[in-house]
Amino acid sequence: MVxxxxxxxxxxxxxxxxLKNPVMSASxxxxxxxxxxxxxxISRLGAVIVKGLSLLPTPxxxxxxxxxxxxGMLNAIGLQNIGVERFVRDVVPRLADAxxxxxxxxxxxxxxxxxxxxxxxxGVASLxxxxxxxxxxxxxxxxxxxxxxxxxxxxxxxxxxxxxxxxLWVKLSPxxxxxxxxxxxxxxxxADAVTLINTIxxxxxxxxxxxxxxxxxxxxxxxxxxxxVALRMVWEACKAVRIPxxxxxGIQSAEDALEFLLVGAAAVQVGTAxxxxxxxxVEIIDGIxxxxxxxxxxxxxxxxxxxxx
Amino acid sequence: MPFRRPRxxxxxxxxxxxxxxxxxxxxxxxxxIEFLPGQFxxxxxxxxxxxxxxxxxxxxxxGGARGKGTVxxxxxxxxxxxxxxxGLHGGDPLQITLPLGNxxxxxxxDRIWWLVGGGVGFSTVFPAAVVLEEQRAAFEVFLGARSRDxxxxxxxxxxxxTPGRAHLCTDDGTAGFFGRVTDAVRERxxxxxxxxxxxxxxxxxxxxxxxxEIAELAVPLExxxxxxxxxxxxxxxxxxxxxxxxxxxxxxxxxxxVCKEGPVFDAREVVW
Ligand SMILES: Cc1cc2nc3c(=O)[nH]c(=O)nc-3n(C[C@H](O)[C@H](O)[C@H](O)COP(=O)(O)OP(=O)(O)OC[C@H]3O[C@@H](n4cnc5c(N)ncnc54)[C@H](O)[C@@H]3O)c2cc1C
Ligand SMILES: Cc1cc2nc3c(=O)[nH]c(=O)nc-3n(C[C@H](O)[C@H](O)[C@H](O)COP(=O)(O)O)c2cc1C
Ligand code: FES
Numbered sequence: 001m002v003x004x005x006x007x008x009x010x011x012x013x014x015x016x017x018x019l020k021n022p023v024m025s026a027s028x029x030x031x032x033x034x035x036x037x038x039x040x041x042i043s044r045l046g047a048v049i050v051k052g053l054s055l056l057p058t059p060x061x062x063x064x065x066x067x068x069x070x071x072g073m074l075n076a077i078g079l080q081n082i083g084v085e086r087f088v089r090d091v092v093p094r095l096a097d098a099x100x101x102x103x104x105x106x107x108x109x110x111x112x113x114x115x116x117x118x119x120x121x122x123g124v125a126s127l128x129x130x131x132x133x134x135x136x137x138x139x140x141x142x143x144x145x146x147x148x149x150x151x152x153x154x155x156x157x158x159x160x161x162x163x164x165x166x167x168l169w170v171k172l173s174p175x176x177x178x179x180x181x182x183x184x185x186x187x188x189x190x191a192d193a194v195t196l197i198n199t200i201x202x203x204x205x206x207x208x209x210x211x212x213x214x215x216x217x218x219x220x221x222x223x224x225x226x227x228x229v230a231l232r233m234v235w236e237a238c239k240a241v242r243i244p245x246x247x248x249x250g251i252q253s254a255e256d257a258l259e260f261l262l263v264g265a266a267a268v269q270v271g272t273a274x275x276x277x278x279x280x281x282v283e284i285i286d287g288i289x290x291x292x293x294x295x296x297x298x299x300x301x302x303x304x305x306x307x308x309x
Numbered sequence: 310m311p312f313r314r315p316r317x318x319x320x321x322x323x324x325x326x327x328x329x330x331x332x333x334x335x336x337x338x339x340x341x342i343e344f345l346p347g348q349f350x351x352x353x354x355x356x357x358x359x360x361x362x363x364x365x366x367x368x369x370x371x372g373g374a375r376g377k378g379t380v381x382x383x384x385x386x387x388x389x390x391x392x393x394x395x396g397l398h399g400g401d402p403l404q405i406t407l408p409l410g411n412x413x414x415x416x417x418x419d420r421i422w423w424l425v426g427g428g429v430g431f432s433t434v435f436p437a438a439v440v441l442e443e444q445r446a447a448f449e450v451f452l453g454a455r456s457r458d459x460x461x462x463x464x465x466x467x468x469x470x471t472p473g474r475a476h477l478c479t480d481d482g483t484a485g486f487f488g489r490v491t492d493a494v495r496e497r498x499x500x501x502x503x504x505x506x507x508x509x510x511x512x513x514x515x516x517x518x519x520x521x522e523i524a525e526l527a528v529p530l531e532x533x534x535x536x537x538x539x540x541x542x543x544x545x546x547x548x549x550x551x552x553x554x555x556x557x558x559x560x561x562x563x564x565x566x567v568c569k570e571g572p573v574f575d576a577r578e579v580v581w
């Protein structure tokens with residue numbers, strides 16, 4: 001049964017954060033959100049997650065930074081960004097003006113830097129949440145040092161938790177042997193939600209030139225190629241924790257997004273798909289709505305986590 | 310209304326054909342676009358996820374009437390994406406994001422323009438000739454290719470390939486000037502009067518090595534060079550930071566997005 005208005009209710013909750021639908025843009029694939037305003041009204045999204053922010057502007061890695069692989073791509077951007085100060089001064093007012101629900105993805109080279117970025121963002125009234133990137137594989141201190149084991153992640157999460165009153169989402173690395181214990185460590189340390197997966201460490205070389213495809217040699221794999229791995233990890237995380245799990249990895253269509261919701265994700269993020277189709281996120285929202293109509297479901301909540309095993 | 314801000318459109322191929330080296334594709338799109346020479350589009354027309362990313366192609370021409378637009382691309386088959394494009398037929402769908410990037414700045418009065426294209430780089434600089442012709446500005450074209458069969462068809466060359474106006478160069482001497490396009494530019498530069506040189510501006514697109522050489526020979530003579538870079542891209546509209554080039558930023562170097570701050574750069578800024 002659909003509700004009185006005839007349109008299914010896509011409202012999704014990530015802890016205290018209420019999203020109008022479960023579809024968010026993934027950090028690093030959506031700029032600062034404003035780049036998408038020529039394509040559509042970004043307030044239509046569940047949330048915009050902006051490019052990873054650091055305390056100071058960061059130049060990023062030398063090119064070559066991207067290389068295509070079968071049904072995927074490797075990137076080693078090196079977290080190039082304008083820094084938290086400029087973000088707050090130049091970008092925040094425009095995101096607020098656009099009516100967007102937005103989340104800041106942050107990272108630091110040290111725990112103190114993470115804390116400081118989080119503190120700086122705490123006073124930004126229109127900011128919905130902070131997503132802690134504890135999992136960038138492409139800079140030595142991009143969080144992976146903290147995020148690849150439960151102890152490191154727990155310490156980092158606890159300290160940032162104390163530094164900010166904003167809802168705190170912790171973004172997990174898939175480059176671990178037991179995702180459940182890492183997710184639990186984040187939960188125990190005070191995370192309001194976990195987000196996964198970040199990119200999977202990979203590598204490409206050219207057998208003729210004998211050179212690596214990326215100047216950083218290794219990079220993070222994203223796109224449809226990683227979807228089965230992501231889906232499995234999201235399912236495991238959902239079983240391991242009580243806090244909401246946000247699913248990411250290779251989502252290109254409404255069906256892909258629904259698969260993550262089916263295994264229990266509270267919401268999803270769409271990354272690499274934005275490159276080929278800048279309208280991907282809104283097409284996915286429309287597709288989820290159409291699916292619920294076809295399935296005669298009034299609320300997305302009636303579908304979420306209903307995997308039959 | 311013709312559009313100038315980027316849009317993602319579903320186009321339909323009107324025709325697509327070539328001589329095995331260069332292909333030219335005309336596509337109908339829902340609306341007319343306004344573009345600047347040097348601007349580009351991100352194009353994908355194949356089903357499935359492999360290749361995953363769209364490919365950047367310069368906007369070669371655009372037209373159409375009210376409520377109906379067309380856009381043309383010229384491309385060379387160099388790998389899987391362009392090979393797939395070359396296999397598409399009239400009636401096939403094509404996904405396009407356009408117009409993207411900053412085009413050439415042709416606003417300067419009373420200039421002499423040289424359009425320099427290496428390989429398929431001509432597809433980026435030729436559209437500038439159309440605007441320059443309308444402005445009745447003086448221009449010459451320099452084209453470099455490995456051999457005669459790698460040169461574009463004569464009828465594509467602005468000014469009809471008139472000798473003196475179009476300088477065709479081949480590395481193997483099978484047509485036109487025997488040598489690289491940069492050598493032809495250097496020779497022509499040596500013959501230029503100082504008063505002419507003071508009015509000269511160069512627009513260039515081609516392999517990075519060629520662009521670097523053009524910069525090295527023109528910049529010391531204070532001839533402005535607008536160089537269009539062809540870096541690998543994922544998104545094409547500034548959201549992934551994958552396509553950067555190093556530029557001078559005061560004493561330091563900084564990385565700028567070729568798709569957003571470029572693809573046209575002042576050659577003096579680029580760290581070649
Ligand atoms: C702004 C811009 C405008 C362009 N305009 C045109 C155009 O009008 N016509 C045209 O034919 N080409 C143009 N190119 C280049 C074109 O995008 C590439 O040739 C194309 O992406 C190659 O895809 P592929 O799948 O066929 O090759 P791939 O299989 O991806 O690669 C094959 C070979 O080509 C090289 N290559 C791949 N991408 C690029 C690239 N972006 N630049 C240089 N070399 C590359 C690879 O290193 C490899 O050696 C443009 C590029 C840019 C950035
Ligand atoms: C070019 C690029 C840049 C990224 N930058 C970030 C980043 O700054 N912070 C972050 O947490 N994740 C970053 N990611 C990871 C994505 O947010 C996402 O977790 C991953 O790409 C998997 O999703 P996808 O397959 O839908 O792209 C980046 C991914 C890509 C492709
Ligand atoms: S290609 Fe994505 S920023 Fe340029």
